[in-house]
Amino acid sequence: NFTLIAQALAFALFIWFTVKFIWPPLMRAIERRQKQIADGLAAGEQGRRDLEAAGRRAHEELAEARERVGEIIGSAEKRDAQMLDEAKAAARAEADRILAAAKADIDQQVARAREALREQVAALA
Template sequence: MNINATLFLQAIVFAILVWFTMRYIWPPIATALDERARKIAEGLAAADKAKADLAAADRRVEEELARARTETATLRADAERRAQATIEEAKARATEEGNKIIAAARAEAEQQTVKAREALREQVAALAVKGAEQILRREVNAGVHAELLNRLKTEL
């Protein structure tokens, strides 16, 4: 065999191999590479979109937390105002109740005073009657009467 013929035959076989590869093997490989590149691009786009969605979700979460904090502060302030109003109302009721109790105690003390005065008047009247009785039983004598009146004074 001649080296030129071998070389020529190898060149023809190589050309057929190149043509066969370009015709039947290369298109599926190129399609697979294109498909893979498309999937990678889609994955990167999805990752970018997910990153943007995550940032938007973080902003919404921060806004929601800020709103919740504001609502909580408002509710707390409202509860404190209601508690203060309840305390003031309870104080007013307690003061009113205390004033009623004091008024009742004063009325009772006034009644006791009136009763004591009445009892004292009755005792004074009884003593006066007793003193008059003793004076009338004895003879009319200024010294004796003064002594009886002094005893009455000491009894009162």
């Protein structure tokens, strides 16, 4: 019986020693490791959310850039059409001016030719 009591006392002393001196540092180490794991998981989740947000922002900026490019191209095409119309109008105006000058020159030459013909007819008469 003494052996059983001694073993029970040794076991109780071992349990007390373990609970008093071994268990707290072991629990602190486990809690520290749990916190590291939780922090790592949280950081991973935050990184995933940041990546998704960056992807959305990139997609939005790309759509915005495409829209802006469309506006720039539309503006350039409009300006191109306007410049073409202006050039056509200027060419028409220049052609009309040249045509009017040519008609005036022809009218003057016809008038001179008639005058010269009258003088010749008068000289013959």
